[in-house]
Amino acid sequence: MRWADLDLLGHVSNVVYVDYLQEARVDMLRTHAPDSRADDLAEGVVVVRHEVSYRSSLTFRFRPVSIECWVTEIRAASFTLAYEVFDETEDGRQVYLRASTVLTPYVFATERPRRLRPEEQEALVRFLEDAEPVRTSRSQEVRREGASHYPVHVRFSDVDVYRHVNNVKYFEYLQEGRVSMLRDAGQAADDERRLEVVVAQTNVDYRLPILFREQPYDCWTWVTHVGSSSVALESAICDGDAVLSRAEVVIVNVDPASMRPAPIQDGHRAALVKFMGA
Numbered sequence: 001m002r003w004a005d006l007d008l009l010g011h012v013s014n015v016v017y018v019d020y021l022q023e024a025r026v027d028m029l030r031t032h033a034p035d036s037r038a039d040d041l042a043e044g045v046v047v048v049r050h051e052v053s054y055r056s057s058l059t060f061r062f063r064p065v066s067i068e069c070w071v072t073e074i075r076a077a078s079f080t081l082a083y084e085v086f087d088e089t090e091d092g093r094q095v096y097l098r099a100s101t102v103l104t105p106y107v108f109a110t111e112r113p114r115r116l117r118p119e120e121q122e123a124l125v126r127f128l129e130d131a132e133p134v135r136t137s138r139s140q141e142v143r144r145e146g147a148s149h150y151p152v153h154v155r156f157s158d159v160d161v162y163r164h165v166n167n168v169k170y171f172e173y174l175q176e177g178r179v180s181m182l183r184d185a186g187q188a189a190d191d192e193r194r195l196e197v198v199v200a201q202t203n204v205d206y207r208l209p210i211l212f213r214e215q216p217y218d219c220w221t222w223v224t225h226v227g228s229s230s231v232a233l234e235s236a237i238c239d240g241d242a243v244l245s246r247a248e249v250v251i252v253n254v255d256p257a258s259m260r261p262a263p264i265q266d267g268h269r270a271a272l273v274k275f276m277g278a
Helices: 014-031 036-043 118-125 167-188 266-276
Strands: 045-054 066-074 079-089 092-107 148-152 197-206 217-226 230-239 242-253
Touching (some): 014 066, 014 092, 014 167, 036 118, 045 167, 066 118, 167 230, 217 266
Antiparallel strands (some): 045 197, 066 079, 197 242
16 A cells, blocks of 8 residues: 555545456466466456446555455356455454456457466466456447546556556546546535545446547546435547447545544536437
């Protein structure tokens, strides 16, 4: 855990958790696999979907947090991992996050996915445990009318050795788009109090690679539901009409003192509803 992992509330950022998951995944496949048969699965894969459920806040301390990682499904051309980020305490396990990731082997020279080789499936079976299947995205629609627009500028440091933007960086882009929308909503609200939100759930589908280039991509963010203390959002990162990634996010307004859910005030509610689009 690093001091730079923290957000404005002093908690580990929702984006950084996904970096932790990536480190755990690579460690499992490179260090704990029975032999070198899983080496290609450690780095020669692309993420198809992330589902991340944030259960409790994690603050900075001078000791590590534990992550368990295991396989929940093996298919012909993909496999699914599950994770739990936790501490073991005297009162039992304190869980900070649960997540799942769908990955597919990828031939980067030809930019095409491939099937799992029998020896790779055999290596993955060692980590196999039953779990609920990963859900698929509910909507394919991209709303532009009434949605918040944020230009995504790719930095050279965002790109991995395969010249694709790393899957963790997508969470950063989506966060930037979400923060831009919330800033605009806060300015439009007739209320001096600001929304203090935490992320409760993030589901991200990866459709096409984002590449390094000078021109920005488009991130569209819109509201799908405003509850008493929570807001459901959807986002899409696009290159013109091509959808590169989609996301579903649930954020919760909290009382900064208690970190418990707090009602969304009428002014903020009215401002958020304007981003529901047509």
